Amino acid sequence: MRAGPAAAPVGPLAPTPGSACGPRSRRAASRLVVRASKDAVAPDDRIPATVITGFLGSGKTTLLNYILTQPHGKRIAVIENEFGEIDIDSELVARKEVLEGSGDSITVLSNGCLCCTVRDDLVAALNNLWRRRDEFDHIVIETTGLANPGPIISSFYMDKTLPERVMLDGVVTVVDAVNIRRHLDKLGKEGNDDAVNEAVEQVAYADRVIINKTDLVDEAAVDELEGRLRAINSLASMTRATRSSVPLDYVLGIGGFDLEKVEDQMAPKASSSHSHSHDHEHGPDCGPDCGHDHSHDHAHAHAHEHGADCGPDCSNPDHDHSHEGAHAHAHAHDHAHEHGADCGPECDNPEHNHSHSHPKLHDDQVSSLSFSVEGEMDLDKLNFTMGALLQARGEDMYRMKGILAIKGLPDRYVFQAVHMLFEGTPERPWRDDEKRVSRMVFIGRELDRETFQEVFSNCLADVDKMPSGRSYEERDKEMAARGAAV
Numbered sequence: 001m002r003a004g005p006a007a008a009p010v011g012p013l014a015p016t017p018g019s020a021c022g023p024r025s026r027r028a029a030s031r032l033v034v035r036a037s038k039d040a041v042a043p044d045d046r047i048p049a050t051v052i053t054g055f056l057g058s059g060k061t062t063l064l065n066y067i068l069t070q071p072h073g074k075r076i077a078v079i080e081n082e083f084g085e086i087d088i089d090s091e092l093v094a095r096k097e098v099l100e101g102s103g104d105s106i107t108v109l110s111n112g113c114l115c116c117t118v119r120d121d122l123v124a125a126l127n128n129l130w131r132r133r134d135e136f137d138h139i140v141i142e143t144t145g146l147a148n149p150g151p152i153i154s155s156f157y158m159d160k161t162l163p164e165r166v167m168l169d170g171v172v173t174v175v176d177a178v179n180i181r182r183h184l185d186k187l188g189k190e191g192n193d194d195a196v197n198e199a200v201e202q203v204a205y206a207d208r209v210i211i212n213k214t215d216l217v218d219e220a221a222v223d224e225l226e227g228r229l230r231a232i233n234s235l236a237s238m239t240r241a242t243r244s245s246v247p248l249d250y251v252l253g254i255g256g257f258d259l260e261k262v263e264d265q266m267a268p269k270a271s272s273s274h275s276h277s278h279d280h281e282h283g284p285d286c287g288p289d290c291g292h293d294h295s296h297d298h299a300h301a302h303a304h305e306h307g308a309d310c311g312p313d314c315s316n317p318d319h320d321h322s323h324e325g326a327h328a329h330a331h332a333h334d335h336a337h338e339h340g341a342d343c344g345p346e347c348d349n350p351e352h353n354h355s356h357s358h359p360k361l362h363d364d365q366v367s368s369l370s371f372s373v374e375g376e377m378d379l380d381k382l383n384f385t386m387g388a389l390l391q392a393r394g395e396d397m398y399r400m401k402g403i404l405a406i407k408g409l410p411d412r413y414v415f416q417a418v419h420m421l422f423e424g425t426p427e428r429p430w431r432d433d434e435k436r437v438s439r440m441v442f443i444g445r446e447l448d449r450e451t452f453q454e455v456f457s458n459c460l461a462d463v464d465k466m467p468s469g470r471s472y473e474e475r476d477k478e479m480a481a482r483g484a485a486v
C-alpha cells in the first residue's frame, strides 16, 4: 500500500460506547456510528437521478434520445451539460421539441464542465428540479465527453440538502467500441501524465457499461475490449449495443449506490460475450428442473478450467486464474540513488539523490481487486484499516463495495464507497449455517492484492497482530521504551 499520512484511529465504522451495530445512513459520512439496533428508514421518496457519461462521440446523446422516445411511461427531466460557449447543438433542439410535447423538462448547464466549473450549477439545478418534483419521476444528467464522474458523484453527497432530495441511481458509461482503445491507452490527462485519463475514469466509476457501435467492429474485438473493461471495473454490468439501444431498465432504476443491492452488484457478472447456442427446443412448460438437454455453449475467454468449487474468491494456487483481457503490470522502479543502510524513506540528506524514475504505465493501472477473508473481523482493527486506507489512498480508490463479518455484530455489514465517501449499514442477520466471510471489491489505481489481503486478514479478531502485521508485544515494548525515555 502506498505510504500516506498517518491514519487517524477512527474509521468509517467507528463504534459509539457500548454499541454493537450501526444505523442505516442515506448520507455518506466520513465516520459511521455503530449502535445497538437498526434505525428505521423512512420511505425513500427521493427522486432518482442517472448520470450518463462516456467519451466524446461514444453515443451519450443517442442514448438520451433513445430513453426519451421509448414508451416507458416515466416522466424524465434532463440536465444537459454543454461544454464551453458552444451553442446547444441542433440535435438538442430537436429533442427539445420532443420534450415539450411530452411535458418533460430540460435544463442546460453550458458555462463549463460539470465536473469542474459548473458543479454548483448542477447542485442548484437538481435542487430546482426537486422543487418541481411533481412534474417528473426521474432525472437524467448527460455529461460532456471529457467529464470525470467523480466530482459529479460527490455533488450528490456533499450538499447540505440534496442527499435528502435526490438519490443517485447510477452511472451509465457509454463506450465507443471503435475508438475507446486509443483513449484508454492514452497516458494521463492533458498537462498531467500521472493523472488517470477521463476514459478510464468513466469506466472505473460505472454501474453499467454500454459497449456501443458494435455494428462497426467484429465480435472478437468486442470480446477483447470487454475483457479489458472488466479488468478495470468488475462491479459494473456490461452490455453491447448499436445506437445505444438497451432495455430501459438497464439504465433507469439501477440502484447502483443502494446498500441493499450490494450483494447482487458484487456477484460475478455473466459476460455478454457468452454466445448462448441453445440446441434445445421445448415448450413453455420447460423450466430449470425439466429433463430436457439444457446444455449451453458459453464462449468464454478465461484461460482456466477447474472444478465447481472454484469461484471468484478461489485462492487455490494450482488454478490458473489468468483471464484474457486482464493485464500484467511491469512496475520497474528505477531508483537513481545508491547510498548507505541508514538511508530510508525518511532520509532528508541533501547529498542523497532520491529521485525515482518510474516508467510510465498506461492507465490500465486502474483495475478491480476482489478478495475474501474468512472469519470474523475485529471492529477496531477494521476501523483503523478502513480509515487509514481512505485517508492514504482515498484519491486512488474509485469505488468500493463489500460485505463484512464483524465480531459481536449479528448482522452482515454492507458498505459502498466512492473515494473518501463511505456509506454502510448492518443488513440482514447472518444465518446459523452461513460461513462468516467478508468479501470486498475495490476499483482503484495500483491495487496490490497481497497487501490488501494481508492487511484485512490481520483484521481478523482471532489474529494476534495489528493490521500492519506488527505484533502487539512489539508495539508494547516500543511504547514502554518510549515511556522510559521521557
Ligand SMILES: Nc1nc2c(ncn2[C@@H]2O[C@H](COP(=O)(O)OP(=O)(O)OP(=O)(O)O)[C@@H](O)[C@H]2O)c(=O)[nH]1
Pocket: 054, 055, 056, 057, 058, 059, 060, 061, 062, 063, 144, 145, 212, 213, 214, 215, 216, 241, 242, 243, 244
Ligand atoms: N455506426 C454507429 N453510429 C453511432 C452509433 N451510436 C451513435 N452513433 C453515431 O455516433 C455519433 C456520435 O453520437 P452521439 O450520441 O452524438 O455521441 P455523444 O457521446 O453524445 O457525443 P458528444 O456529445 O460529442 O460527446 C452520431 O453521429 C451518432 O449517430 C452506433 O451504434 N453505430
